[in-house]
Amino acid sequence: MRTSVIVQNLKCGGCANTIKTKLSDIENVTDVTVEVEESKVSFNFQNESDTIIVKDKLRTLGYPSIEEENSLGSKAKSFVSCATGKFSS
Numbered sequence: 001m002r003t004s005v006i007v008q009n010l011k012c013g014g015c016a017n018t019i020k021t022k023l024s025d026i027e028n029v030t031d032v033t034v035e036v037e038e039s040k041v042s043f044n045f046q047n048e049s050d051t052i053i054v055k056d057k058l059r060t061l062g063y064p065s066i067e068e069e070n071s072l073g074s075k076a077k078s079f080v081s082c083a084t085g086k087f088s089s
Contacts, residue, residue, distance in 0.1 A: 002031075003051060004042040007063040008070045009078035012036060014086030015063070021088070022061060026053055039066075 010016070016034035019041055023032045028046040035042075041058065045051055055065055062077025064070055 001046070002042065002044050004040050005051075005055060005058065006066045007039050007041055007058055008066060008068075009063050009075055010034070010036055010039040010041075011078075012082060012086075014082040014084075015078065016085065017088065018061060018081040018085030019058070019063060021085070022057060023054055026050070026057060029054060 007019075010019075013036065016036050019034050020032045023029055023041070023043060028050045030044045032041070032043045034040070041054075041063075043054060045054070058064065059068060059074070060077070061081045062074045062079070063081070064074050
């Protein structure tokens with residue numbers, strides 16, 4: 001199955017690179033795509049529990065879904081994730 005999540009704090013290709021890399025490491029999650037302009041992360045999954053794992057990972061990286069609170073901590077984490085993504089691309 002395929003789904004999409006609209007996230008917060010997604011600003012550039014560095015952010016997208018980090019998200020793709022980290023989500024691709026999750027078992028049962030494949031074909032991760034990130035559309036920066038739409039703040040949309042799409043992926044294939046096998047079980048509904050996989051989507052919860054993805055949302056938790058996105059929150060941990062600083063990219064909470066639009067349904068979640070966007071705290072100062074999330075914004076700071078996304079800044080670090082973005083910088084990491086820029087250097088590793």
